[in-house]
Amino acid sequence: MIAMNKLLFAHLALGPLMLLFASLFFFFPPRKVNYLYGYRTFRSMKSQAAWDFANRFSAKYLLRVSLITCLMQALALTFFPVKKALFFSSVFLVVSLISVFPVTERMLQKKGFT
DSSP states (O other): OHHHHHHHHHHHHHHHHHHHHHHHHHHSOOSSOOSSSSOOOTTTTSOHHHHHHHHHHHHHHHHHHHHHHHHHHHHHHHHSOHHHHHHHHHHHHHHHHHHHHHHHHHHHHHTTOO
């Protein structure tokens, strides 16, 4: 039971922690292209304009995804048993984090950053 409570606490901390990091990227975006901090892909690092757009877009997207993740965690725990809720919201968390890349890359391409 204690292990399950620790797992539940750790899992519930992921949504807010993701929201914290998304907020940091949103309010303190990297100013210049670098290899350490920010949305770093081949396309986003081709120019300063692409870098600025990609970091601004991905930070906004990540903020939305983080808020939805927190909501999904709360709803899952409300309507499902704990183990199912943890599984459901974990899958949602992983899929939503991974989705940042194709969505941002598609927007970069759509805006003409090739």
